[in-house]
Amino acid sequence: MTSPLQTFLTSHHRPEASLYLLLDPLADCAESDPLHEMALRRQLGENALTRLPRPDLDHAPEAWPLLVTLAGPGVAPAPELLALAEHRVQRDRRDSRHYVCAWLSSSVTAEQVGKQLITLGHSFAPQGVQFLPLYQPLRFELLRAWSKQGDQGLGPLHGGLFPGSDLGYFTATGEAPRSAATDPQALDAQREVVLIAELLDIWRSCGQRPAPSLRSDGTNPIALPGDAAFQAYQQIRQARALGLQSADIQVLAAYRLLVHDGLPRHPLFQRLIAEAASGGLALEAAFLQVPGYDWDRAIAELDHGAAQ
Numbered sequence: 001m002t003s004p005l006q007t008f009l010t011s012h013h014r015p016e017a018s019l020y021l022l023l024d025p026l027a028d029c030a031e032s033d034p035l036h037e038m039a040l041r042r043q044l045g046e047n048a049l050t051r052l053p054r055p056d057l058d059h060a061p062e063a064w065p066l067l068v069t070l071a072g073p074g075v076a077p078a079p080e081l082l083a084l085a086e087h088r089v090q091r092d093r094r095d096s097r098h099y100v101c102a103w104l105s106s107s108v109t110a111e112q113v114g115k116q117l118i119t120l121g122h123s124f125a126p127q128g129v130q131f132l133p134l135y136q137p138l139r140f141e142l143l144r145a146w147s148k149q150g151d152q153g154l155g156p157l158h159g160g161l162f163p164g165s166d167l168g169y170f171t172a173t174g175e176a177p178r179s180a181a182t183d184p185q186a187l188d189a190q191r192e193v194v195l196i197a198e199l200l201d202i203w204r205s206c207g208q209r210p211a212p213s214l215r216s217d218g219t220n221p222i223a224l225p226g227d228a229a230f231q232a233y234q235q236i237r238q239a240r241a242l243g244l245q246s247a248d249i250q251v252l253a254a255y256r257l258l259v260h261d262g263l264p265r266h267p268l269f270q271r272l273i274a275e276a277a278s279g280g281l282a283l284e285a286a287f288l289q290v291p292g293y294d295w296d297r298a299i300a301e302l303d304h305g306a307a308q
Contacts, residue, residue: 003086004161004168004169005082005085005086005103005161005169008103008105008159008161008169008171009105011159011171012105012158012159012161012171012173013105013158013159014105014107014158015073015074016073016074016107017073017105017106017107017158018069018070018071018072018073018105018106018107018109018110019069019070019071019077019103019104019105020067020068020069020070020103020104020105020106020110020113021067021068021070021081021085021100021102021103021104022065022066022067022068022100022101022102022103022104022117022135023035023037023065023066023067023068023099023100023101024065024066024097024098024099024101024133024135024136025037025062025063025064025065025066025099026063026097027092027095027097027098027099028095028097028099029099033088034081034084035081035084035085035088035099035100037049037066040068043078043081044068044069044070047069048068048069048070049066049067049068049069050066050067050068050069050110050111050114051064051065051066051067051114052064052065052066052067052114052117052118052135053114053118054118054121054131054133055118055122055130055131056130056131065101065114065117065133065135067104067110067113067114069110070082070103073107085100085103088100089163092163093163093167094201094204094205096194096197097136098136098137098138098163100163101135101136101137101162101163102135102137102140102160102161102162103160103161104157104159104160104161105157105158105159105160106157106158107158108157113157116157117134117135118131120134120135121133121134121135124143124186124187124190126187126190126191132190137162137163137164137165138165138193138196138197138200138229139190139193140162140172141162141164141165141170141229142186142189142190142193142196142229142230142233143186143190144170144172145186145189145227145229145230145233146183146185146186157173158173159171159172159173160172160173164226165200165224165228165229165232166224166225166226166228167204167224168226170226185233185237188233188237189230189233192233192236195236195246195249195250196229196232196233196236198246198250199232199235199236199249199250199253200224200228200229200232202250202253202254202257203224203228203232203253203254203257204224232253235249235252235253235256236249238264239252239253239264242264242273242274242277243273243274243277243278244273244276244277244283247282247283247284248273248276248277248282248283248284251282251283251284251287252264252273252283255287259295259299260298260299260302260303262302263298263302265302266298266301266302268290268294268298269287269298272286272287272290
């Protein structure tokens with residue numbers, strides 16, 4: 001079976017291009033790990049590693065993202081390094097940070113690729129924020145949600161392969177999505193990225209029966225769709241509009257997944273949500289006090305469209 005990385009290399013990596021691996025040192029990486037910076041320097045040489053200067057981390061250059069040249073034009077990348085990077089992506093799936101952020105293919109130099117990625121973080125940073133690390137997979141995925149087709153932020157690159165929030169991968173090409181720079185929701189999603197990651201982790205781990213909004217095809221009852229990050233953001237917006245804060249937002253997201261996506265439409269749960277938003281009983285405690293027969297009746301009413 002062809003892996004997503006193999007498919008990417010076949011469809012996006014040209015013979016005249018270099019293949020790069022983008023790493024984030026802010027994620028943990030043991031010195032014994034073969035993908036650690038020192039191990040890569042020993043295997044590939046000093047010139048194969050390029051630091052990308054994050055302007056908000058001037059005081060900590062060791063934390064700057066690292067662009068690794070896996071292979072130059074006409075050269076095949078080492079299969080063992082590709083396999084190690086794929087394995088590391090799977091290890092990082094439940095962590096708050098990805099060490100392996102992307103594979104990138106481009107005919108331009110590592111310095112030029114780095115400049116594009118740093119410029120991207122400058123261009124979309126909202127007022128008062130020096131830099132957005134949009135090279136991080138979840139942030140870049142959210143940026144793409146407001147992008148037009150073929151307008152996905154990678155400028156001179158032939159393509160990039162990123163780990164996706166659905167536990168798969170996504171590819172991106174094209175110029176920076178300028179419309180996203182002024183879209184209030186696109187910028188708000190970047191501010192909510194920590195909570196979005198927490199909701200995604202809840203969705204991956206807590207349920208056996210997905211909510212209708214997650215549109216499972218029935219073959220994997222806990223599979224998330226490709227736009228799971230965008231859907232998580234939409235739920236956060238809805239919950240914030242109801243006056244909920246982070247802990248209650250997480251509880252509501254879990255119950256919408258496990259029980260019924262329409263819970264906020266039912267009068268019983270509207271009352272409990274309103275009470276939690278006004279400083280009353282926390283949503284988790286309130287939901288646990290609801291008798292089983294009230295849950296059954298509410299779900300039946302939601303299924304038949306009786307609740308508004």
